[in-house]
Amino acid sequence: xxxxxxxxxxxxxxxxxxxxxxxxxxxxxxxxxxxxxxxxxxxxxxxxxxxxxxxxxxxxxxxxxxxxxxxxxxxxxxxxxxxxxxxxxxxxxxxxxxxxxxxxxxxxxxxxxxxxxxxxxxxxxxxxxxxxxxxxxxxxxxxxxxxxxxxxxxxxxxxxxxxxxxxxxxxxxxxxxxxxxxxxxxxxxxxxxxxxxxxxxxxxxxxxxxxxxxxxxx
Ligand SMILES: [Zn+2]
Ligand SMILES: [Zn+2]
Numbered sequence: 604x605x606x607x608x609x610x611x612x613x614x615x616x617x618x619x620x621x622x623x624x625x626x627x628x629x630x631x632x633x634x635x636x637x638x639x640x641x642x643x644x645x646x647x648x649x650x651x652x653x654x655x656x657x658x659x660x661x662x663x664x665x666x667x668x669x670x671x672x673x674x675x676x677x678x679x680x681x682x683x684x685x686x687x688x689x690x691x692x693x694x695x696x697x698x699x700x701x702x703x704x705x706x707x708x709x710x711x712x713x714x715x716x717x718x719x720x721x722x723x724x725x726x727x728x729x730x731x732x733x734x735x736x737x738x739x740x741x742x743x744x745x746x747x748x749x750x751x752x753x754x755x756x757x758x759x760x761x762x763x764x765x766x767x768x769x770x771x772x773x774x775x776x777x778x779x780x781x782x783x784x785x786x787x788x789x790x791x792x793x794x795x796x797x798x799x800x801x802x803x804x805x806x807x808x809x810x811x812x813x814x815x816x817x818x819x820x821x
Pocket of ligand 1: 691692
């Protein structure tokens with residue numbers, strides 16, 4: 604209900620300011636649409652966009668069956684080479700990994716992830732440094748693919764990780780548009796995510812903990 608009221612308020616604010624501005628502009632030839640500054644328009648658009656995302660997450664949480672989950676046939680691919688190369692996006696150093704290891708799976712996704720990050724609704728940065736023999740400072744810790752995101756509601760930054768091959772395979776879930784109507788589960792017989800986990804998965808990567816609680820998306 605609150606969100607509907609806010610949407611209405613935004614719509615009203617838009618119409619009253621447009622009205623006020625037109626009465627202040629006596630020149631009849633002037634186009635009304637030029638009077639709203641792009642920043643005002645962007646702010647309203649961002650607010651509506653945010654509400655669309657939060658409402659969609661709440662709807663999926665309440666009833667995951669509103670989303671169509673589908674899979675595609677899997678075609679056998681040629682045997683991949685045993686080793687793959689991680690090229691560090693920061694320093695350019697190349698590090699070799701077994702193709703069929705977690706590190707190898709990360710190495711093969713560097714370009715794809717860097718290219719796709721902009722599609723995540725929350726502003727998100729990825730940190731590949733654990734996978735670079737130079738940038739990782741020879742740490743013995745288990746490497747982690749780290750992400751830093753800005754909450755779509757309050758802007759607060761928070762971290763999350765993708766530490767298994769399964770989690771790497773789930774990342775494309777974040778590139779879907781809102782409201783979410785369908786999800787590609789990948790190959791038939793596999794499942795990127797259980798439908799009842801989808802809302803939680805997306806919420807945990809788009810909203811900070813406080814905002815998740817505020818919107819009932821814990
Ligand atoms: Zn590096
Ligand atoms: Zn927040």
